[in-house]
Amino acid sequence: MSAAESGPRPVAAASWGARRGDAFAGTTVLIRFNLRRDRIRLPVWIGSLLLVTLGSVSSLTTQYATAEERASVAETLRGPAGLAMTGPERYVAGEYTYGAMTSHQLIGFTAIAIGIMSVLTVVRHTRTEEEAGRAELVRAGVVGRHAHLTAALTVAATAGVALGLVLAAGLTALGVDSVSPRGSLLYGATSALIGITFAAIAAVAAQITPFARGASGLGLAAVALAYALRAVGDVGTEALSWLSPIGWAQRAYPYVDDRWWPLLPHIALTAACVAAAFALGARRDVGSGLRPPRPGRPTASEALASPLGLAVRLHRGVFTGFAAGAALFGLMYGSILGDAEQLIENNDELRRSIGRLGGDVVESFASVIMGLLAVLAASYVVVATLRARGEETAGRAEPLLATGLSRTRWLAGHLTVALVGGTLVMALAGVGFGVAGAASSGDGDLLWRLPLASLVYVPALWATAGAALALYGWFPAASGAAWAIPGYAFFVTVLGEVMDVPDVLRDVSPIGHVPQLPAADMSWTAPVVLALLGAALTAAGLAGLRRRDLDLK
Structure with missing residues (x-):
C-alpha cells in the first residue's frame, strides 16, 4: 500500500x-x-x-x-x-x-x-x-x-x-x-x-x-x-x-x-x-450588492467625527422606519377611537380594563391603546441600544476604541440616540393617535391630550434602555434577553385580561407602572422611580463595559 x-x-x-x-x-x-x-x-x-x-x-x-x-x-x-x-x-x-x-x-x-x-x-x-x-x-x-x-x-x-x-x-x-x-x-x-x-x-x-x-x-x-x-x-x-x-x-x-x-x-x-x-x-x-453604496464626501463632516454624530448616522435608517410605523399605527388606532363604545360594548375583557381606569369610555380606551404604542417604542429602544453589541462583534468598535475615544463616550453616543429616538418614536405615535382620535371622536382636546399622555411613557423607555445596556455591559452574550421586556409588556397588554394575569405580574413590566393617561390621574412617583432606575442601570452598564474585554467574533 x-x-x-x-x-x-x-x-x-x-x-x-x-x-x-x-x-x-x-x-x-x-x-x-x-x-x-x-x-x-x-x-x-x-x-x-x-x-x-x-x-x-x-x-x-x-x-x-x-x-x-x-x-x-x-x-x-x-x-x-x-x-x-x-x-x-x-x-x-x-x-x-x-x-x-x-x-x-x-x-x-x-x-x-x-x-x-x-x-x-x-x-x-x-x-x-x-x-x-x-x-x-x-x-x-x-x-x-x-x-x-x-x-x-x-x-x-x-x-x-x-x-x-x-x-x-x-x-x-x-x-x-x-x-x-x-x-x-x-x-x-x-x-x-x-x-x-x-x-x-x-x-x-x-x-x-x-x-x-x-x-x-x-x-x-x-x-x-x-x-x-x-x-x-x-x-x-x-x-x-x-x-x-x-x-x-x-x-x-x-x-x-x-x-x-x-x-x-x-x-x-x-x-x-x-x-x-x-x-x-x-x-x-x-460582499457587494447590485446597488453600489453612494460615495461619501471627501472629508467627513464635523458632526460625523464625533461619537454622537456617528451613532446618529448609523441609526438613522432604523429610526426612520420605527418613527413612520409608530405614526402610522397611531393614525390607524386613532381612526377607530370614535367607535370605542361600540367596540367594547360586548367585549368583557376590554370593559374590565377600562372599568379599572374609570372615566370617559373614549379616554379609557385610548389609555389601553397607548400601552400598545409604548410596546412599539420600547422595541425601538432595545434595537438602538443593542446596536453597540453589533458594532462590537462585527469588529468595527475596536478600531474606534484604539484611538483616543473612550468606551464611555462611544457607548454614550448609541445610548443617546436610543433615549432621544425612543422619546421621538413615542411622541410621533401620540401625535398620530391624537390627530386621528380627535377627528374620529369629535373631541378636539384629544389633539393635545394624547400626545402629552404618550410622553408619560418616556421614563419606562429609559428604564428599558438601561436594562438592555446593563445586560450588554456585563453579560454581552445574553444581551438579547433585553427583548423579553417589550415581549412581556406585549403579553400582559394584549393577553392580560384574557388569561386573567394578576396585577403583581403586570407590574413586572416597566410599562405597567406608568399612569394610564388620559383616563387615570397623573402621579409622578412611578415616572420618577423609573427614570432613576434607568439611570442606575445605565451607570451599571457603562461600568461593566469598562471592566471587560471586547467580545470579537
Whole structure:
C-alpha cells in the first residue's frame, strides 16, 4: 500500500460531499448549521405566534358568546376604519361566526409578524454573513455560490411550514364551533405561504444592497407596503388588495368560503423572486450588492467625527422606519377611537380594563391603546441600544476604541440616540393617535391630550434602555434577553385580561407602572422611580463595559 493510499482522506471533500463546480455544494451542511444557530430564535417566534393566535380565538369565544353579540361587532367593523384595521368586507357580509372572526381579525396582523420573521431569517443567513466576512471564508472551501442563499431560504420555508402545521393542529384542537379542520388547514397554509413569500422577497433584497440593515429595511418595507395596499384596497379600490400577498391570504376566506386558488399568486411570486434572487446573486461578487453604496464626501463632516454624530448616522435608517410605523399605527388606532363604545360594548375583557381606569369610555380606551404604542417604542429602544453589541462583534468598535475615544463616550453616543429616538418614536405615535382620535371622536382636546399622555411613557423607555445596556455591559452574550421586556409588556397588554394575569405580574413590566393617561390621574412617583432606575442601570452598564474585554467574533 502506497503512502498516498494509506494517508488520511480529504476532510473537505468527504464532509461536503460535492464538487467545487457545483453551485449548490455544501447546502445541506449550511442548512443544519443555520438550524442550529436558530434553534432558540425560530421556536420562540413560532411558539409566540401560536400562543397569540390560540389565545385570541379563545378570547373571542368568551367575549362574544351569542350570535347577536358577534353581529354587533361585525356592524362596527363594517365601517372604513374597521375594514382597514382588519380585512375585506366579505367576512362581515354574512354570519359572523367564530371562524370568520378568527380569519378577519387575525390574518392581517399575524401576517406582519410572520413577514418580519422570514425577512430577518433570510437576511441573517445571507447578507449578514457576507457583511461580517464569514461567507467569504466559508466559500473558500467546497461551498457553491448559491449554497448560502439556498440554505437560508430552506430554513425560512421550514419555519413557515412548521408554523402552518402547528396553527392548523392547534386551531383544530380547540374544538371551537365553525373553526373546522378544513378551514384550519387552509388558515395554516395561508400563514405558511405568507412566510415563504416574504422570505423570497427578502432574498431579492439581499442581492441589492451590500449592507444587512439595508436588506432588512427593504424586506420590512415590502411587508409594510403589502399591509398598506391591503388596507387601502379593502376600504376602496379592491384591485390594490390583489397586489398584496396579505390581501391574497385574506381572500382565501378560511372558515367562510375555504378557497384555495387565491394562494396560487403566492406560489407564482415566490417562484419569480427565488429565480430572480439566484440570477442576481450570480451577477455580483461576494460582499457587494447590485446597488453600489453612494460615495461619501471627501472629508467627513464635523458632526460625523464625533461619537454622537456617528451613532446618529448609523441609526438613522432604523429610526426612520420605527418613527413612520409608530405614526402610522397611531393614525390607524386613532381612526377607530370614535367607535370605542361600540367596540367594547360586548367585549368583557376590554370593559374590565377600562372599568379599572374609570372615566370617559373614549379616554379609557385610548389609555389601553397607548400601552400598545409604548410596546412599539420600547422595541425601538432595545434595537438602538443593542446596536453597540453589533458594532462590537462585527469588529468595527475596536478600531474606534484604539484611538483616543473612550468606551464611555462611544457607548454614550448609541445610548443617546436610543433615549432621544425612543422619546421621538413615542411622541410621533401620540401625535398620530391624537390627530386621528380627535377627528374620529369629535373631541378636539384629544389633539393635545394624547400626545402629552404618550410622553408619560418616556421614563419606562429609559428604564428599558438601561436594562438592555446593563445586560450588554456585563453579560454581552445574553444581551438579547433585553427583548423579553417589550415581549412581556406585549403579553400582559394584549393577553392580560384574557388569561386573567394578576396585577403583581403586570407590574413586572416597566410599562405597567406608568399612569394610564388620559383616563387615570397623573402621579409622578412611578415616572420618577423609573427614570432613576434607568439611570442606575445605565451607570451599571457603562461600568461593566469598562471592566471587560471586547467580545470579537
